[in-house]
Amino acid sequence: MDTSFFLAWINAIATAVQAERDHLTQLDAAIGDADHGANLDRGFAAVRQALTDAPPQTPGAVLTAAGSALIRKVGGASGPLYGTAFRQMGRSLGDAAEITPEALAAGLEAALAGIQKLGGAAEGDKTLVDALAPAVRALGRAVQDGTKLTDALAATEAAAQEGARATVPLEARKGRASYLGPRSVGHEDPGAASTVLIFAALREAAGQA
Amino acid sequence: MKKLINSVDAVVTDTLRGIAAAHPSLRVDVENKVIYRADAPHQGKVGLVSGGGSGHEPLHGGFVGYGMLDAACPGEVFTSPVPDQMIEASKGVDGGAGVLHIVKNYTGDVLNFEMAAELCADEGIEVASVLVNDDVAVQDSLYTAGRRGTGATLFVEKIAGALAETGAPLAEVARVAKEVNERSRSFGVALTAGTVPAAGRPTFELPDTEIELGIGIHGEPGRTRTSHREAREIARLALDAIDDDVALSGDTLVLLNGMGGTPLMELYIVYAEVAAYLEEKGARAVRSLVGNYVTSLDMQGFSVSVCRLTDELTRLWDAPVETPGLRWGR
Known part of the structure; x- marks a missing residue:
C-alpha cells in the first residue's frame, strides 16, 4: 500500500461521509445534538482541500495531514478524536513509502490507543470505540493468519459493522448521549456508525488497488 | 421549518x-x-x-x-x-x-x-x-x-x-x-425542541401534552418526559431537583433563563413561582435575572440557575459591566 492507496482511502471516506451526512445527523438527533454528519462532512471536505493544497509524499504524511485538518476544522468531540486517531496512525507508519499489512494493523492499533487515551472511553460505553476496537482486532487476526488483504479488510469492515450494531442496546456512558442515561438505549451510536464508513472506505480502496 | x-x-x-x-x-x-x-x-x-x-x-x-x-x-x-x-x-x-x-x-x-x-x-x-x-x-x-x-x-x-x-x-x-x-446549580425544562438549521426539523418531538425534564442547551433530549402541567408545578419540579442536590438556603442569585422560544411573560410567571419556592425554603433571591441569556436556538422552555452568594460574590456581581448582553452600573 503506497501513498496513492492512502489518498484513495481518505477520498473514499470523504465521499461516504458526504453521502451518509443526513443519516449520521439523524442518528445523532436521536441521542445527541443532530450535527455529526454535518461536522464530519465539513471536516473531510477540509481534509480533501488540505491534501490537494499540499500533497503529502508518504502514507504517514497523508494520515498526519488528514488528522491535523480534522482537529483544526471539525470541533466537537469527533474532531479531536478522529484527528488524533489519524495523526497517531500516521506517526506509527513513519516515513515508509510502502506499508505492509502488518504495519497497517499496527497503525490502526495506535489510532485506537490515541482515541482511548484522549476520550477515556472503553468498549461498551456506546462510542466509536465499540466499532473501532473489534475492527482493529479483526484486522490483527487476519494479518497474523496471512489472509489476503482484500479479505482481511472485508472482515475488518464486518467487525466494525457488528460492533456498531451492538451499540444499539447499550446505555451510553461517554459523550453527549450519556446525558440521556437509560433513554440512550435502542439507538445506534452515531460515532460507531461513522467508524464503519471509515472501514468500508478502506476495503473499497483495497479493492481498487 | x-x-x-x-x-x-x-x-x-x-x-x-x-x-x-x-x-x-x-x-x-x-x-x-x-x-x-x-x-x-x-x-x-x-x-x-x-x-x-x-x-x-x-x-x-x-x-x-x-x-x-x-x-x-x-x-x-x-x-x-x-x-x-x-x-x-x-x-x-x-x-x-x-x-x-x-x-x-x-x-x-x-x-x-x-x-x-x-x-x-x-x-x-x-x-x-x-x-x-x-x-x-x-x-x-x-x-x-x-x-x-x-x-x-x-x-x-x-x-x-x-x-x-x-x-x-x-x-x-x-x-x-x-x-x-x-456554589451554583441549574435545571432545565423544555416544552418543545429547537431546530438546528442543518437538520431542518426539531431535534426531538414533544406532544402538546408532554414536557421534557432535565434538558441541556444543545437540544439533546432530557432524562425524563412527563405530562405538561401548571407553571407552578413545573417550577417546583425544577427547584426540587436543585434542592435535592444541595439544600437551598441563604442569599441567592437566580437566573430564570429562557431557552429562546418562550415569551418573557411566561418566564416572569415561572419566576414568581421560583421566588415563592425559595422563600418557602428559607432562602432569598437577593439578585435576579430574567430573560434569554443561555439559549438553545428556538427551544421553548426555561432553565433556572441558583448561586448561593457570599459577600464577595454579591459585590462582584454588582460591579459594573458593559457588554451587548448584560450591562449595568457604568
Whole structure:
C-alpha cells in the first residue's frame, strides 16, 4: 500500500461521509445534538482541500495531514478524536513509502490507543470505540493468519459493522448521549456508525488497488 | 421549518457579521471566528476567553466587554470551537497577566480547549482553565461525561470578569470562577425542541401534552418526559431537583433563563413561582435575572440557575459591566 492507496482511502471516506451526512445527523438527533454528519462532512471536505493544497509524499504524511485538518476544522468531540486517531496512525507508519499489512494493523492499533487515551472511553460505553476496537482486532487476526488483504479488510469492515450494531442496546456512558442515561438505549451510536464508513472506505480502496 | 437565514452553511459567519455591524464596542474576526473587546488586550489584566457552540446567544459573544469576557470563540451550531480559535483569542487578549479559559463541561469543548491550552503554553501564554458543570439533571460519576455546563456559565463569566477588571492575578480569578461554579446549580425544562438549521426539523418531538425534564442547551433530549402541567408545578419540579442536590438556603442569585422560544411573560410567571419556592425554603433571591441569556436556538422552555452568594460574590456581581448582553452600573 503506497501513498496513492492512502489518498484513495481518505477520498473514499470523504465521499461516504458526504453521502451518509443526513443519516449520521439523524442518528445523532436521536441521542445527541443532530450535527455529526454535518461536522464530519465539513471536516473531510477540509481534509480533501488540505491534501490537494499540499500533497503529502508518504502514507504517514497523508494520515498526519488528514488528522491535523480534522482537529483544526471539525470541533466537537469527533474532531479531536478522529484527528488524533489519524495523526497517531500516521506517526506509527513513519516515513515508509510502502506499508505492509502488518504495519497497517499496527497503525490502526495506535489510532485506537490515541482515541482511548484522549476520550477515556472503553468498549461498551456506546462510542466509536465499540466499532473501532473489534475492527482493529479483526484486522490483527487476519494479518497474523496471512489472509489476503482484500479479505482481511472485508472482515475488518464486518467487525466494525457488528460492533456498531451492538451499540444499539447499550446505555451510553461517554459523550453527549450519556446525558440521556437509560433513554440512550435502542439507538445506534452515531460515532460507531461513522467508524464503519471509515472501514468500508478502506476495503473499497483495497479493492481498487 | 422557516428560518431567517441566507444559507445553512453561512449561519455562523452571517451571525458574526451582524454582531460586528451592531456592536462597535467589539472587534469581530469573522474569518478566524473570534469576538474581541475592541480595546483588547489590556496590559496587566487577566484575559478571559470562553467559547462553545453557536445557538446559545447571547452566550458567549454577547458577554464580551468591560467587566466580563475579553474574547469569545463561537463554534458551529451546537459544536465546540476548534483549538485554532482559542489560541488566536488567547494571543489577542493576553496582556501579560495570563488568560483564563472558561469551559462548559462537554466532551468536545473540554478536548478542544485542552489542546488549545497546551499549544498556548508552547507559545508562552499562561493559561488557567475552569470547568463549568452546574446541571443537576446529569448524574455525576467517574464513568460518565459528568454534569453539563449551562446557565451558571453566565455567573462565572460575570463574576470572574469583575474580579479580573480589578487587576487580580490569574490564580485569584480562577479561584473565584471555580467558587462560583461550585456554589451554583441549574435545571432545565423544555416544552418543545429547537431546530438546528442543518437538520431542518426539531431535534426531538414533544406532544402538546408532554414536557421534557432535565434538558441541556444543545437540544439533546432530557432524562425524563412527563405530562405538561401548571407553571407552578413545573417550577417546583425544577427547584426540587436543585434542592435535592444541595439544600437551598441563604442569599441567592437566580437566573430564570429562557431557552429562546418562550415569551418573557411566561418566564416572569415561572419566576414568581421560583421566588415563592425559595422563600418557602428559607432562602432569598437577593439578585435576579430574567430573560434569554443561555439559549438553545428556538427551544421553548426555561432553565433556572441558583448561586448561593457570599459577600464577595454579591459585590462582584454588582460591579459594573458593559457588554451587548448584560450591562449595568457604568
